[in-house]
Amino acid sequence: MELGGRKVAVVGMGGVFPTCSGVQDFSEKLFTNQSLIRTWEKAAAYGKNIRSVVSGYVSEEELNLEVIYSDYVKGYPDVYVDHLGRVPDANLATADMGSIWAMISSQDAIKMAGWTEKETRSEKTGVVIGSGSGGHEIQRPAWHAFFELGMKARAPGSHSVDRSMVYREAANVSCLIKNRGVCEAISSACATGLGNIGHAYRLIKYGIQDRVVAGGVEGTALETFIGFDAMQVLSRGFEPGASSRPFDVDRNGFVCSFGAGVVCLEDYEMAKARGANVLAVIDSYFNNSDGDGDMFFPSFLGQRRLWTGLLGKSGIVPDVVKVHGTSTPAGDAIELLSVVDSLGDKGYHISAPKSQFGHTLGAAGAVEFVTALLMFQNQKVLPCLNSFKLKEEQETFQTSDNWDGPDSPVAAFRGLIPEQVFAKEINTITCLNYGFGGTNSAILISKDNS
DSSP states (O other), X not given: OOOSSOOEEEEEEEEEOTTOSSHHHHHHHHTTTOOOOEEOHHHHTTGGGOSOOEEOOOOTGGGTEEEXXXXXXXXXXXXXXXXXXXXXXXXHTTOOHHHHHHHHHHHHHHHHHTOOHHHHXXXXXXXXXXXXXXXXXXXXXXXXXXXXXXXXXXXXXXXXXXXXXXXXXXXXXXXXXXXOSOEEOOOOGGGHHHHHHHHXXXXXXXXXXXXXXXXXXXOOOHHHHHHHHHTTOBOOSSOGGGSOOTTOTTOOXXXXXOEEEEEEEEEHHHXXXXXXXOOEEEEEEEEEEOOSSOSSSOOHHHHHHHHHHHHTTOOOOOSXXXXXOOOOHHHXXXXXXXXXXXXXXXXXXXXXXXXXXXXXXXGHHHHHHHHHHHHHXXXXXXXXXXOOOOOOSOOGGGGSTTOOSOOSOGGGGGGGOOSSOEEXXXXXXXXXXXXXXXXXXXXEEEOOOO
8 A cells, every 4th residue: 555645536527438428328328237339330331351340439429529521631630510619619629539528528527526717727737638549530541641642741731740649638638728737648558547547646645736637538540440450359249239248258359449538636635625525535556567578468467466566465355346357368367366366255346347338448447437436426336247157167377387376267256246237335446457568557446435
């Protein structure tokens, strides 16, 4: 456990979620065991050139946004229109779709937090929002126009750089809310969302900022989808709602999805003094690297060290473990066994939100952090949908001479893995997220019972 520093509260949340109009709609669908995954017609249009065609994608129309395409460069988004007037035209001009999601989500989170304009624009207010990749919808037609069609560099207009730069979400949110503190982005693959929240927590804990808007985004892009399809790691062969199936014996890959999650963090004493509604308290955050030199394969020892760094010798067993739970054959088994190795096999339950909306990549840690806040609000555990049958034999890696984790097969822990939502008193939740390159993040949060 981390010692010293200030206590940090979560006071607001917002986001963009597949098929949902906002946080409330998202909550209602999740806690009625619904799947937000559907066939993505844009991917299906390429026939056998793409193996997987299911996604938790978000369309412009669903968010009352419209794309006006360039008259000069085919397929280039020249202007974005917000039919609800949430984002000023000047800010839309510098944003790709994911950045617009970040701005809308930040507005919702700040409104829930109850921050005044003076507080938001303070030197002690930061913005830390990142994405796993992106800018594809801007870059692809722009580069095609120049390299393949021989058009002039200025043909797409003057905003290709600011609409596709690495920290575009943080930059756009900062310009929108006019904060004067930190403005930066951390990108750590599928641990990005939680990594940005964890970094924001540390900024407040150690007095660098008093409040931070933090989270992760992954804008809908066919290029991203194609990249993972080429790796042959995406789910296939199931109906959309059954495609994401963490821990199920028949799982064969994850569902590539998109979205955004943003939260407002604040020094706890400041939040309480102004009468804020504290959604949760962050008790500890820890991140590390596997250190085994493997870009893709998950590390049991790396995850074991992650748990040690998060909990130390506290003996805490959270009521719920929100797992990364991608639905990949190796990843799920190693993660479950690392949880059991660290916590034992009783006293908690496992929630796998990706089973309901897929893997939102750079947004995953932040979107799933929002689901943890919603579990506090509803006092219900979100399920591991489609975990119909668990493997009754040991994993191959469990039979190796150097394995020193649990020897029981995944099926032995059926009681930890709920297939449907159920009510339970929830006071503590651990959130886990991992990414390519062996990056791991974990955060422990608790319900404010003061």
